[in-house]
Amino acid sequence: MGAVFKKELRGYFTGLTGYILLAVMLVMMGIYAMIYCLSYQYSAFEFVYGNTVFVLMLFVPILTMRMFAEEKKQGTDRLLYSLPLKMSDIVLGKYFASLVVLGIPCFFTGIYPIILSKFGNINFKVVYAAMLGFFLLGAALTAVCMFISLLTENQIIAAIVSFVVLLLNYFMNNLTNYIPSTLFASTVILILLVIVVGLIVWAVTNNAVLADIVSIVLLLALIAIRLIKAELIQGILPKILNKIELFEQYFNIVYGSLDISTVVLYCSTIVLFCFLSVQVLERKRWA
Amino acid sequence: MIEVRNLTRKYGDYTAVNSISFTIEDGRIYGFLGPNGAGKSTTMNIITGCLAATSGTVTVNGSDIFDEPIKAKKCIGYLPEIPPLYPDMTPLEYIKKLSKGYKQRVGIAQAILGDPQVVILDEPTVGLDPKQIVEIRNLIRELGEKHTVILSSHILPEVSEVCDEIIIISNGEIVASDTAENLISQFNPSTITDVVIKGDADAAANAVAELDEVKEVEIDDSANDGTAKLVITSDDDIREKLAEAFVKNGILAISMNLSKASLEDIFLEVTSENLHMLTGKTGSQNSIASSAKYEETETVDNVDEIQKDAVNELYEETSEEGDE
Numbered sequence: 001m002g003a004v005f006k007k008e009l010r011g012y013f014t015g016l017t018g019y020i021l022l023a024v025m026l027v028m029m030g031i032y033a034m035i036y037c038l039s040y041q042y043s044a045f046e047f048v049y050g051n052t053v054f055v056l057m058l059f060v061p062i063l064t065m066r067m068f069a070e071e072k073k074q075g076t077d078r079l080l081y082s083l084p085l086k087m088s089d090i091v092l093g094k095y096f097a098s099l100v101v102l103g104i105p106c107f108f109t110g111i112y113p114i115i116l117s118k119f120g121n122i123n124f125k126v127v128y129a130a131m132l133g134f135f136l137l138g139a140a141l142t143a144v145c146m147f148i149s150l151l152t153e154n155q156i157i158a159a160i161v162s163f164v165v166l167l168l169n170y171f172m173n174n175l176t177n178y179i180p181s182t183l184f185a186s187t188v189i190l191i192l193l194v195i196v197v198g199l200i201v202w203a204v205t206n207n208a209v210l211a212d213i214v215s216i217v218l219l220l221a222l223i224a225i226r227l228i229k230a231e232l233i234q235g236i237l238p239k240i241l242n243k244i245e246l247f248e249q250y251f252n253i254v255y256g257s258l259d260i261s262t263v264v265l266y267c268s269t270i271v272l273f274c275f276l277s278v279q280v281l282e283r284k285r286w287a
Numbered sequence: 288m289i290e291v292r293n294l295t296r297k298y299g300d301y302t303a304v305n306s307i308s309f310t311i312e313d314g315r316i317y318g319f320l321g322p323n324g325a326g327k328s329t330t331m332n333i334i335t336g337c338l339a340a341t342s343g344t345v346t347v348n349g350s351d352i353f354d355e356p357i358k359a360k361k362c363i364g365y366l367p368e369i370p371p372l373y374p375d376m377t378p379l380e381y382i383k384k385l386s387k388g389y390k391q392r393v394g395i396a397q398a399i400l401g402d403p404q405v406v407i408l409d410e411p412t413v414g415l416d417p418k419q420i421v422e423i424r425n426l427i428r429e430l431g432e433k434h435t436v437i438l439s440s441h442i443l444p445e446v447s448e449v450c451d452e453i454i455i456i457s458n459g460e461i462v463a464s465d466t467a468e469n470l471i472s473q474f475n476p477s478t479i480t481d482v483v484i485k486g487d488a489d490a491a492a493n494a495v496a497e498l499d500e501v502k503e504v505e506i507d508d509s510a511n512d513g514t515a516k517l518v519i520t521s522d523d524d525i526r527e528k529l530a531e532a533f534v535k536n537g538i539l540a541i542s543m544n545l546s547k548a549s550l551e552d553i554f555l556e557v558t559s560e561n562l563h564m565l566t567g568k569t570g571s572q573n574s575i576a577s578s579a580k581y582e583e584t585e586t587v588d589n590v591d592e593i594q595k596d597a598v599n600e601l602y603e604e605t606s607e608e609g610d611e
Contacts, residue, residue, distance in 0.1 A: 011373065075369035079397070081337035082367075084360040285339040 004085065004093025008067075012101050017066075021059055025105040028055045033112055043120040045113045046130035050254035053247060056138050057170060061162035063101060064145035067094050068281075069158040081285065091277045095146055102138045106131055126256050133253035133262070140246055140266040141166060143273035150280045172245040181235035187226060189237055194218040204279045206286060288313055289334060289405060289435075294343035296329050296459075303329040305459040306343065313404070316431040318450030319439035320554060326459040327439040328368055331409050334437075335365040347405070364403035368410050370394030388419040395426065399434070406430055408438040412445060424449055443554050455554060479546050480519045480526060485539040488515035494536040500525045514541060 012018030032048045071077040080090055113127045145162040152158045168175070180186070198215030202208055225232055242248070246269065249262040289311035296304040304326040311317055319327045332338040334345050336352045336359065345352040347359040370390045385393065391411060398406055411427065412420045427449050430436050440446050446453055447467045455463040455470075463470060484491045492504045495517060503520040510516070519529070526543055533540045 007373070074371065074374065075367055076371040076373055078332070078335075078337050078365070078367040078369075079371035082335040082360060082363065082365040084357045086357065285337065 001085075001089040001093045001096075004080075004090055005097050008094045008097030009100055011066075012097065017062070018101055021062060021101060022104055025052075025055055025059055026108060028052050029105060029109050033109070037112075037116055041120070043116070043122055045116060045122060045127045046254050046256075048109070048112075049130040049134045050251060053134065053137065053250055054170065056141055057163060057166045059102075060138060060141045060145050060166065061159045063098050064142055064149050064162060065155045065159035066149070067098065067146050068150040068277075069152050069155045072153045072284075077284070087278045087281045091146075091274055091281060095143065095274060095277075098142050098146070099139055102142060103135060106135045106138075123256075126254075129256075129258045130254050133250055133258075136263065136266040137246060137250045140269040140273075143270045143277075147273045147277050147280070150277050150284075169245060170247045172241055173248050176238040176241045179238050179241070181238055183230060183234045186233045186236055187222075190222055190233065191219070194222060204276060204283065206283055288348060289437075290344075290346045291330075291334065292344045292346075294330065294333060294345065295341045296326075296333060296338065297341045303459055304333070304340075307456070307459070307461050308343075309454060309461060309464060311405070311435060311437060313435050314431075315451040316427065316436045316438070316449060318446035318453045319437065319456060320441070320443060320446045320453055321439075321456035322441055325441075325456045327441075327456055328409055329459075330456070331365070331407055331437070331439060332367070335363055335407055336360050337365075337367070361401070362404045364398035364401060364406045366391075366394045366398040366406075366408045366411060368413070371397070387414045388416065391415060391419075391423065395423075399430065403434070405435045405437065408436065410439055410441075412440070412442070420445075478521055478524055480521065480524075480529065481542075481544040481546065482517045482519060482529065482533075483514050483541045483543075484517060484533070485514050485541060487538075488517070490536070491515070491533070491538045492517060494532050494538060495519060495529065498525070498528055498532055500528060 012021075029048060029052050032051050033045070036042045036048055036051075037045060071080065110128070110131050113122045113124065116122055117124075144165065145158075148162045148165065149155075149158040152161065180189075194215055197218060198211045201214050202211035205211070222233075244265070246266070249259070249265060252259045252262055291310070292308050293306045294304055294308070295302065295306050307326075307330065319330065321327050329338065333340045334347075334352065336356050339353070345359075347362050350358040350362075352359045370393060372385075372390055372393055391414075395408065395411065398408070408427070412423050415423060424445065427436060427438060431449075431451075438446075438450070451466060453463075453465065453467055453470060454461055482491075482495075488506050488508050492506050495501055496504050500521045500523065501519055502522070505518040506515055507518060508515040519525075524545055526545060529543065530540070532538075
């Protein structure tokens with residue numbers, strides 16, 4: 001894992017990618033810090049993180065687009081596969097390297113509140129919770145986009161698809177209003193979802209039996225809930241979607257409540273997508 | 288030591304490698320020989336753990352490549368068909384600007400970096416100029432002194448020059464496997480002399496047939512200019528004896544050509560679809576094996592289609608790149 005990590009990290013900074021990403025992120029954060037803290041003289045530095053969170057929508061797709069997409073095109077996937085490395089070493093090595101790039105702007109902006117505290121009252125607990133939340137949110141988004149990068153062989157497609165996925169997630173709150181929440185519609189959508197989950201399991205594991213079992217179990221559970229407690233199903237979709245909305249949850253932290261469920265959501269997103277990435281990488285040997 | 292047992296790999300319905308088995312002994316140079324699409328790269332990719340096999344096993348120094356991949360992969364250095372270089376890694380110079388020959392060298396350096404026991408090179412001389420080919424060949428010979436080397440090629444002289452053992456693959460199956468000398472003697476123990484004579488072909492054939500050394504004489508009188516060709520099969524070069532016999536019997540011989548089947552002929556013979564074109568030189572055991580193989584014409588058509596697709600894809604890819 002160490003070698004992959006070093007190689008990837010060096011990869012970000014032999015070209016301009018790493019420098020430009022860092023510069024853009026720091027400039028955006030600097031502008032907001034200037035407007036909020038210097039012009040308007042607010043002491044709530046956490047809102048700088050809250051307002052620059054949208055920059056992650058550009059930062060993360062560019063950070064992850066070349067992770068796996070180009071390997072196949074350049075033939076370097078053969079090298080990774082033939083080296084004595086575990087698939088998890090490859091995925092985690094690359095993932096941690098990108099986390100370092102993500103962590104650098106967090107580290108630098110972490111110095112600002114210390115300087116600002118000379119001139120006003122800073123609530124350090126909230127500020128550093130917001131900073132860590134920013135990093136965790138970025139890490140979760142990075143895991144999602146890394147997975148997307150694995151699914152295509154073209155950097156540009158990886159970046160665009162990642163951007164669209166993050167954009168949808170960003171506006172999820174508004175979009176969920178348009179999702180029907182009647183009992184019938186919810187049931188139909190849930191059945192479709194079960195089928196999609198089954199297909200994903202099948203695609204990732206190449207195990208049709210497992211996919212069938214998962215789908216059937218989920219369907220049975222769905223039927224059971226529908227019969228016993230129909231009101232649970234009603235309007236469940238918008239609820240679920242609101243719960244997995246990564247960006248919106250972050251604002252809880254910015255507004256000062258360090259919600260454990262948010263941290264759990266981010267961490268489980270990271271674990272889930274790293275796991276899926278390892279599975280897909282393993283599966284690619286069959287293609 | 289690498290042991291491959293009943294290795295099969297399918298791409299959908301198409302069988303790229305069909306239940307092949309062989310053993311790679313330590314300290315020798317092996318050559319995988321076969322036409323494009325024969326399954327050389329697929330086999331190498333499976334041995335190095337880059338591809339999963341549909342069925343069969345590969346054991347490297349006692350470790351199964353699928354069950355104990357880390358242990359097995361430690362023994363192997365691999366140079367795939369396209370040297371796997373990261374263009375953004377620039378140790379001393381820009382890899383992007385390296386020519387194919389230099390990329391190949393960096394690729395080989397990469398493959399032997401961990402000092403592995405086995406070095407596997409997939410088409411190491413493709414796309415190089417003649418000087419570089421000689422250099423790479425010498426390099427492979429040097430490698431062969433300390434490592435076990437497996438290389439693949441569709442170019443025969445390369446394999447026969449460098450390798451101790453030759454494994455000929457065609458349509459996903461091993462059709463021959465031995466040292467170069469053994470292959471030649473195994474497939475063509477006879478020497479064939481073509482003699483063009485003027486005059487009575489039958490009389491000439493009878494005169495030749497009286498010689499003890501001659502095994503078989505065939506008359507080819509398709510030429511209408513009063514000449515006929517005798518195809519004479521014998522164990523050794525008997526041109527002097529033939530000349531004596533012709534003089535003794537007053538037969539006018541215009542030309543005499545000795546043809547001993549080269550490795551090239553054997554390669555063509557065991558891998559070619561057009562078996563009929565090569566009749567006369569065919570060793571009996573081989574012709575049975577080959578004719579049995581080419582009954583599966585469907586698979587062969589399939590290969591053509593797949594290759595066509597691949598070419599189209601390549602073309603599209605290059606034109607896309609051009610657009611960018």
